[in-house]
């Protein structure tokens with residue numbers, strides 16, 4: 001007989017009472033998308049963040065997801081992390097081969113340069129399409145397939161797709177330029193993620209500079225992070241300061257990741273962010289997160305988009321234009337993401353020394369954006 005896997009209600013933790021150095025992100029109310037004037041306003045706001053604030057982060061609101069639906073996703077995450085470890089581990093990621101779909105346990109790696117263990121576990125759920133119909137999924141996920149698959153598809157169709165259109169319009173490209181390269185129905189490493197950070201002792205956190213996730217950029221093209229009240233997520237602003245993301249019920253914090261940045265020569269900025277130990281009134285909480293990670297379709301060549309805007313702004317070199325017309329020699333998005341997952345997740349430690357570079361073919365990023373010049377890991 002099938003086990004039923006009830007989902008107990010999730011109680012949203014109270015926001016911190018500490019006054020943090022809050023980031024003010026440009027808001028994109030997605031209900032504006034459906035009228036020409038509204039769409040033009042959204043394009044303007046997309047460009048404002050990129051060109052004026054030098055930031056690839058936005059706060060996306062009015063997405064069509066109800067508060068109840070979002071909280072139900074956090075509740076599923078909560079229920080998943082209450083399952084016995086053996087059951088959670090039943091479909092683990094294949095990091096040695098660059099695989100990032102499935103479960104990754106906490107406490108299996110040390111934080112580089114310390115004896116402290118990594119405190120974050122995650123479950124990346126693949127798309128609900130025919131290509132993934134044979135992919136093994138946890139029983140609890142299968143038991144709630146109706147609402148999880150609906151949520152998964154809407155993250156792409158109702159949110160990511162619209163943002164890809166806005167990006168294409170901002171770059172003066174054909175409106176479906178990025179949509180076509182991220183087609184939900186084709187194979188990609190897109191995933192809906194339930195993640196969980198376990199509280200750590202003050203002593204252990206001190207050894208890791210109070211970081212739960214090192215300063216990094218994301219690997220794919222776009223990350224949709226459902227707003228949560230447990231603080232810790234910080235974005236690096238152009239002036240070098242890290243500022244805290246303010247909780248905002250129902251909103252989605254969206255950031256550009258590496259492959260979109262490569263395709264636009266950094267105009268769509270893959271922005272550095274990190275997760276710190278939460279403020280004192282929240283540091284004891286098990287921090288559950290829900291996010292949707294978009295990647296281009298696996299077979300998409302990572303070449304620079306032929307954007308008139310980028311051309312005018314002088315972002316495109318003759319080599320970029322030549323490479324773009326020779327797509328068959330380009331690294332594909334699938335290859336890039338797999339190589340990066342392997343580099344970050346297959347080792348026995350988490351986090352390289354600040355300044356370490358990751359390179360695959362012609363594509364290169366820093367692995368850890370801590371300051372390099374003080375010569376100490378305490379400089380992150």
Ligand SMILES: O=C(O)CCC(=O)C(=O)O
Nearest residue numbers: 213218225233273275289
């Ligand atoms: O947990 C968070 O708030 C951010 C997570 C994150 O940056 C990531 O998983 O890449």
Ligand SMILES: [Fe+2]
Nearest residue numbers: 216217218273
């Ligand atoms: Fe991230």
